[in-house]
Amino acid sequence: MNRMWAIVERELRKFFRSPALMLVAMVFPLVQLIVLGNAFGGKIKQARLGVVDQDRGTQAVKVREALAAVESNAHTFTPVPYDSDKQAMEDVRNGRLDGAIVIPPQYSRRVYEQNHPRIALVVDNTDNFMSSALEQQLTSLVDALNQPDVDPSRILQQVSLDTIELYPYIEYMKYLLPGSIVLAMFVSVMIGGGMLYIDDKARGVHEGYLVTPITKFELVAGLNLAGAIKAILAGVVITVLGALLSGLGSVFMPQNVLYILLLVVATSVAFNTMMFLMMVRVEDPLVPRATFGILNTLLFFPSGAIYPIKAFPAWLRFIAYIDPFTYAVHGFKAVLLKDAGLVAIRADLAYLLVSGAIMITIATALFKRTL
Amino acid sequence: MSWFSSKSKPAAHCEAPASGDAILVDHITKKYGEFTAVDDVTFSVHPGEIFGLLGPNGAGKSTLIRMMTTLLPITSGRALINGFDVSKQADAARQCMGVIPQALTSDIDLTVEENLSIYAKLYGVPAEERQHNIDDLLKTVDLLKWRNAQTKTLSGGMRRRLEIARGLVHSPKIFFLDEPTTGLDPVSRVAVWEMLTEIKNRRALTILITTHYMDEADRLCDRVAIVDHGKLVALDSPVALKASVPGTNVIEAQFLNAPADWEEELKKLEDVTSVQHEAANMYRILSSNGSKTTTELVELAVRSNVQVKSLSVQNTTLDDVFVHYTGRQLRDEQVKAYSFVMPDRPGMRP
Numbered sequence: 091m092n093r094m095w096a097i098v099e100r101e102l103r104k105f106f107r108s109p110a111l112m113l114v115a116m117v118f119p120l121v122q123l124i125v126l127g128n129a130f131g132g133k134i135k136q137a138r139l140g141v142v143d144q145d146r147g148t149q150a151v152k153v154r155e156a157l158a159a160v161e162s163n164a165h166t167f168t169p170v171p172y173d174s175d176k177q178a179m180e181d182v183r184n185g186r187l188d189g190a191i192v193i194p195p196q197y198s199r200r201v202y203e204q205n206h207p208r209i210a211l212v213v214d215n216t217d218n219f220m221s222s223a224l225e226q227q228l229t230s231l232v233d234a235l236n237q238p239d240v241d242p243s244r245i246l247q248q249v250s251l252d253t254i255e256l257y258p259y260i261e262y263m264k265y266l267l268p269g270s271i272v273l274a275m276f277v278s279v280m281i282g283g284g285m286l287y288i289d290d291k292a293r294g295v296h297e298g299y300l301v302t303p304i305t306k307f308e309l310v311a312g313l314n315l316a317g318a319i320k321a322i323l324a325g326v327v328i329t330v331l332g333a334l335l336s337g338l339g340s341v342f343m344p345q346n347v348l349y350i351l352l353l354v355v356a357t358s359v360a361f362n363t364m365m366f367l368m369m370v371r372v373e374d375p376l377v378p379r380a381t382f383g384i385l386n387t388l389l390f391f392p393s394g395a396i397y398p399i400k401a402f403p404a405w406l407r408f409i410a411y412i413d414p415f416t417y418a419v420h421g422f423k424a425v426l427l428k429d430a431g432l433v434a435i436r437a438d439l440a441y442l443l444v445s446g447a448i449m450i451t452i453a454t455a456l457f458k459r460t461l
Numbered sequence: 462m463s464w465f466s467s468k469s470k471p472a473a474h475c476e477a478p479a480s481g482d483a484i485l486v487d488h489i490t491k492k493y494g495e496f497t498a499v500d501d502v503t504f505s506v507h508p509g510e511i512f513g514l515l516g517p518n519g520a521g522k523s524t525l526i527r528m529m530t531t532l533l534p535i536t537s538g539r540a541l542i543n544g545f546d547v548s549k550q551a552d553a554a555r556q557c558m559g560v561i562p563q564a565l566t567s568d569i570d571l572t573v574e575e576n577l578s579i580y581a582k583l584y585g586v587p588a589e590e591r592q593h594n595i596d597d598l599l600k601t602v603d604l605l606k607w608r609n610a611q612t613k614t615l616s617g618g619m620r621r622r623l624e625i626a627r628g629l630v631h632s633p634k635i636f637f638l639d640e641p642t643t644g645l646d647p648v649s650r651v652a653v654w655e656m657l658t659e660i661k662n663r664r665a666l667t668i669l670i671t672t673h674y675m676d677e678a679d680r681l682c683d684r685v686a687i688v689d690h691g692k693l694v695a696l697d698s699p700v701a702l703k704a705s706v707p708g709t710n711v712i713e714a715q716f717l718n719a720p721a722d723w724e725e726e727l728k729k730l731e732d733v734t735s736v737q738h739e740a741a742n743m744y745r746i747l748s749s750n751g752s753k754t755t756t757e758l759v760e761l762a763v764r765s766n767v768q769v770k771s772l773s774v775q776n777t778t779l780d781d782v783f784v785h786y787t788g789r790q791l792r793d794e795q796v797k798a799y800s801f802v803m804p805d806r807p808g809m810r811p
Contacts, residue, residue: 092582092585093582093583093585095582096579096582096583097583099579099582100568100571100579103570103571103575104568104570104571107570107571107611108570293564293566294562294563294564294566295566295568297532297562297564297566298560298562298566298580298627299583300531300532301530301531301532301555301558301560302555302580302583302584303552303555303556303583303584303585304583305552460531460532460533460534461527461532461533
């Protein structure tokens with residue numbers, strides 16, 4: 091096994107002597123964490139909502155007051171008075187407004203008569219996020235308007251649902267952190283285990299190895315171990331930096347440190363062996379570069395890091411179930427966001443380590459001891 | 462299982478049969494589909510000699526050396542390195558040989574000493590011997606003061622010297638070098654030749670080199686095998702090979718207004734053993750008496766009203782040997798090889 095350690099030594103000496111490439115690999119997931127975490131994590135603020143009051147009655151005034159209350163408190167939107175519903179709709183179309191509310195003529199009268207009073211909300215439904223936010227806010231507002239002046243809860247037999255949240259509110263940046271850690275390890279493996287491996291092969295470095303008495307397994311194990319160590323370093327660094335950036339203190343709790351390290355090691359092993367298996371017969375240095383984007387999309391997005399797997403169609407769920415990313419992301423979410431113990435992550439650890447063992451076995455069988 | 466252990470367990474040092482040829486290549490053939498890269502080549506290399514494989518690019522030299530060094534599987538035939546069959550006892554054979562590939566493959570991010578140390582470990586050199594071997598080799602290749610320099614800071618010649626040291630770090634008995642001076646300036650080439658000769662004498666090494674430089678083969682090698690189109694066409698010492706070519710002098714002459722039967726006229730001159738008409742009115746004449754043939758040639762040209770544009774007389778070289786055995790010049794083959802590789806420039810005229 092001394093020969094295997096010589097390969098590991100060579101790879102790590104190169105890595106520490108010229109770490110720029112690997113640092114760049116860590117920048118990508120960090121940038122993603124910061125930008126996506128801030129971009130997607132917030133609520134809609136100060137959207138421009140056109141208000142067309144064609145009624146001008148007392149009940150319409152009540153609606154306008156409710157809109158003004160939202161503007162003052164939640165700041166979801168800023169009401170902009172309009173005289174014409176056509177003009178308001180046109181401005182929603184051309185983007186001057188994010189939405190428009192139309193209080194039709196006879197609205198107050200219908201309220202008093204209890205004759206199906208209606209308010210129209212015009213939204214740009216090409217922007218699902220904005221239209222859903224406005225719809226949600228105005229539904230709450232309308233529900234409040236529908237409440238009777240005197241609370242009848244003591245005499246009505248209405249069923250109400252009280253939601254009990256198990257964990258404190260998780261900001262989107264914290265939610266993204268498990269995915270970012272896993273992505274950093276994948277990028278590290280893609281560069282350290284994929285691109286650099288093929289580049290060395292193309293430069294003839296492996297020719298130098300192949301004329302020595304090193305065995306196939308020693309060579310494959312040495313290359314994989316070195317790649318896994320680099321990915322472990324990337325994982326640890328991004329976990330600490332990401333936790334500091336997103337304010338996730340649970341990372342530094344002693345029992346979580348152990349579980350995180352276990353996950354980092356298992357994920358690095360699974361990713362590196364997977365990458366080595368993909369690249370074991372590749373000769374062209376362009377191949378890992380060309381497949382980087384495809385693999386990133388194919389493995390990262392179905393993992394549940396950004397969107398729940400349960401919402402996927404069957405074929406995408408299948409990819410998610412065999413994708414090591416899924417188990418890594420699940421494990422990190424369990425530890426980082428839920429303070430869960432070993433029971434919650436043991437299936438993830440088992441999948442990552444067993445799949446790693448299977449992949450290195452296949453890769454060794456496929457590895458050519460000759461040119 | 463060959464993944465984990467060798468068929469013959471490799472020792473830290475080459476443990477080879479005491480007698481016999483250092484290298485034996487026995488009817489070796491390499492085929493890629495229908496294409497035969499090496500065709501039934503047989504030769505042996507004696508212990509302690511420098512043996513050269515001379516041929517143009519694409520002749521099969523590198524394929525041959527790669528089969529001998531276990532890098533390529535052999536289609537048929539066998540190769541023995543210090544008595545070990547490279548197909549059946551690959552690791553034992555690997556332990557006996559040092560190999561320097563054509564490309565410079567040392568890690569540019571590592572220091573000179575780190576490069577040597579990694580390879581010493583890959584060859585299983587015991588820790589107590591490692592440092593002594595490295596120090597000795599660094600002194601031999603004159604890189605002692607550069608031992609802590611990163612390889613990327615070295616010149617091409619220094620990097621080649623590092624590669625030579627790397628190939629010797631486990632004290633092999635046989636040293637393979639694939640075109641060791643390609644890309645080096647003339648001064649560095651001579652330095653490498655001198656270094657190899659000294660190393661061979663000090664370490665009782667057997668050296669096999671491939672080259673397409675005639676002067677390199679002529680000056681460095683005890684014996685030379687000429688390889689062309691995958692076949693071995695001649696094998697002997699440079700002196701014997703040159704002696705095997707009819708004529709001791711080569712006259713290269715270019716004429717203007719030469720008649721159609723000029724080649725026949727030249728052949729009639731006394732002491733001329735062969736005439737070859739090359740491109741652009743250039744004739745290559747082999748003669749057993751260069752000065753006399755030159756005089757007669759000039760007189761013939763004057764009589765025939767043919768103008769002599771250029772004339773040179775030289776001793777027989779390995780290039781002449783190559784021409785004699787293959788009918789083509791080695792340098793022409795190299796030009797062909799390069800023109801085959803180089804794509805046309807946009808807008809280039811035929």
